[in-house]
Amino acid sequence: MNKIPQTCKAAVLEEYGKPLQIREVFIPEVEAGGILVKVEMAGICGTDVHQQKGDLTIKAPLPNIQGHETIGRIVKLGTGRVHDAGGEHLDIGDRIMWAHADCGECYWCEIARDPVLCARRSGYGFAPPAALRGGFAEYEYITPATKVVKVPRELTDEEAIGVGCAFRSVVAGYERFGKIGLQEDVVIQGAGPIGLYSLLVAKESGARTTIVVGAPQVRLDLAKRWGADHVINIEEIKTTTERKERILAFTHGRGPEVVVEGSGVPSAFNEGIDMIQKGGRYLVLGQSSAGLTSFMPSLLTSKCLTIVGNASAAIPHFYKALQFIKNKRTKYPLADIVSHKYQLEQINEALANMEAGKEIKPVIDNRGR
């Protein structure tokens, strides 16, 4: 392993709405239990586009380093950090992924035992440059309180990178939702990473017919390759009435038992409630903006619906998502989620293409550095 430098390059968000700036930043000292990694691959998320523009509901202080879905290769292990969360030994050179650090002491961590809801989570992707806790950089620092999981050796970075945000959230969402009944019909709204991974879990849970509603065509093509029985392109079938007619035709005229929302579009919620079968269940995963929509609450009572929401995940969900990929990698072309690889210096181009809807999962690929 090469000597660790004192500084490294990072893309820094200095002003909301302005391009990220490539800066030389200091690499922090590794404390007991901390880990320093070389960033191998960093996923770029829809959230990053909103964060850069400053339209997230929570605005992190500036400057900060973005990037919250990262695969890092360990270059230094702090004293006492010997195992990952799955009990596997950690060594220099291992690839790891990590969750936000839960406090372990609040009501949500200790009594509710639901660390996804931790009141004092310390996150990655919005900390100041001195902390070096963002993936849009050459190195990243993992704090002692952060749980990590080793990326199984047989997985490529391309296969694993989707676990860093979308897939672990999908695993956490289904866990909250409960099982899909055998031979139930499932509609997935949205064909981005959340929708695509939701499709996989629905299929592997025993769904009968899976239907993905979204755009653009390149994402729907991947949904087909990942086993969707039907896809509906919202750029071609533009009205909710026409889309509902199609879905009813695929679901015995009753609508699906289960709808999973992964689109992030507020009005998709109404469409989901409208198409779902009486007595059906709705898993809402994609909504993260402050956008509003109006809807008629009596539909919940008249149709006897169950609605479950979820955002983010904790370390067990990373572990399970990685195990899923390890065991299903020959069945589905999982690496195809990566639509484009960029260099760190091309970060602003990558964010622009993400915003323009040209990407599925774009990544910063540092492996050649």
Ligand SMILES: [Zn+2]
């Ligand atoms: Zn993300």
Ligand SMILES: [Zn+2]
């Ligand atoms: Zn907590």
